[in-house]
Amino acid sequence: MTTSTRRLQHLVPASLVLALAATVTWLSFTREPAGAFLFPRIISVVMLGLAGWNFARAALGLARVGTGLSTGLLIRMAPGAAVTLVYVFFAAKWLGFYVASWLAFAAIYSLYDPASHSSAAAWARRLLVPAGFMLIIYLLFNTLLKVQTPRGIFF
Amino acid sequence: MEFLGYFGGVFEPVAFMLLLGGTIGGLILGATPGLSPTMAVALLIPFTFQLEPTQGLILLGAAYTSTIAGGAVSAILLKIPGAPANIATALDGHEMARNGQGAKALHMSFMASGVGGVLGVLLLIFLTPVLAKWALAFGPSHLFWMAILGVTVIGSLDSKSFVKGLLSGCLGLWLSMIGYDDIQGAQRFIFHDALTGGINIIAALIGIFAIPQVIEMFAKGRVPSSISSLAVEKQSLMASLRETFMYKRALAIGTVCGAIIGLIPGVGGQIAGLLAYDQSRKFSPDRDKFGTGHPEGVIAAESANNAMVGPSLVPLLTLSIPGSPTAAVLLGGLLIHGIFPGTDLFDNHPQVAWTFINSMLIGQILMVAFGILIASWAARVAKVPTPIMAGAVLVLSLFGSYSIQQSMGDVYIMLVLGLGMFFLEKFGFSAAPLVLGLILGPIAEANFIQGSMIANAGDGVAAYFLTGTLNLLLIAMVLASMAYSFWATMIHEPRRAASQAAQTKSEAAE
16 A cells, blocks of 8 residues: 555544534534533533544555555445345345344355355255354244344345 | 452352353354454354353353463464463474473463463452452542553553553543433434444454454455364373472563563563563573473463463452553453452452352363363364354354344444544554553542542642642652653663664675
């Protein structure tokens, strides 16, 4: 990673954190009742100071801690992250916890399993391992512990 | 000796089964690289909702203790520390396994963990009631500074960047203020309906600790597992026991280092293990053998990281100040059952407090026995393919965050915080101070408001919060931890890196 890329990479989160700190400070000093925002005012001022310092270090290229992000890492994590987002924000409520979890688990396993995609045995494993795991979870949570889970069109 | 009267509770059938299950499960989870003790305990909290408070705490305490010891299995057989606390164990443990002494290394690591763990819990037993009584003298100003100290110490010591460590702590404190204000009922920072009830600590803990690890597993891509485990040969238990106790100096150094480190909030098992390893090497006549498969290295590191567990709970159980991220998760587990640490815990819930502490003592013995029995099997579990691990942790994270209040809002918060933490960690921000800020924020604010009211009726806010021996001592500790971190990350580390770069350059030129 070149020095300018590293500086730019650190500048983006530093700017976001600074913007967040500025927003929190602004809200803390403009909202009423003042008594409820006394502690937030103190914390937000400290946070704004630290965020400003952090931004200055990033802008000057002095921020070096952290591995940063690479295109390869983003490409590798993207399919899994997409499955996670669909699972949490749509599937769990629409299909129900158990079915959605089985599908999400199987999708993640299929996406990241290094075994060949043309192997029937590998596909059987990709579907059966999550099914076995979800069966244990169902017996444990639903039958034994009687814990509520998100309900959908299935169960 | 009040604790002796509560041993019976540990042996009640359900409690004992949970202790056994937590110990065995913790050993297996600990042996699995990528599943940290903190994450394991956070994921277990939802399992305790249906249990009595004592039973729930027994399960969490057993998992906390045994995940750290279980991490030694993968450190020794795979050279991958199961938890940061086992880094020092891998140095000599894996070399022993490579030299055909894997079973001996495993036996010694569990026996040393047991010795360190028992002495650490004894320290917890004898120190906690004394400190809990002493904590009665703490007023709101002292508790406010204690909470701030908890955040700054972890922010300073657990982070590689002074600014980012403290900034993470501030972010956590801000997150804790989201929702309705407790005193005036005012809405604060509610940007979405899901935030109306504030940020649930358990959902946040699961998100912050589990989701970044799931994404890290995604980030590895479609790679075949390259983990290869070394074979474990047969070894006499008695011979291992005799040899472990032959290295009394390493055991003593490890236990003392671990116990002291555990008492300091924010300094975790990783430092305990490495410090004990280093000190043991300095005092050993066989110091040249360290790193080549010397048993003393394993014994010192493992006795230290388990001796740390008991004392790390002392500030939690007496002052509500968690000494480590895992202790912070345990605090979340206590609060969810309506139990507040401190004198209230020992005066009004002695059954809960002492049964929990006693279970940790018994748990150490179970951990040694089952650790030795299942070590080689646990190493096989460590080779479970990454996508299976990622899928399982993701499903448990959703279940765990939903089951707290049967709210999808908590699930969204869990995921958003987890994704945010993954990106923040990539740029040097740290999860531990953020979590401490989130947990200690309400304590700090409540005591700040209470103290301000008292101060307004007396000498004023400045005089109330900034004078008095205990206040000044706590302020000095806050400033000292920040000054040390400033020196370490802003002055010492850049100098060291610059001299290392210059040395590399001159070597390359030659």
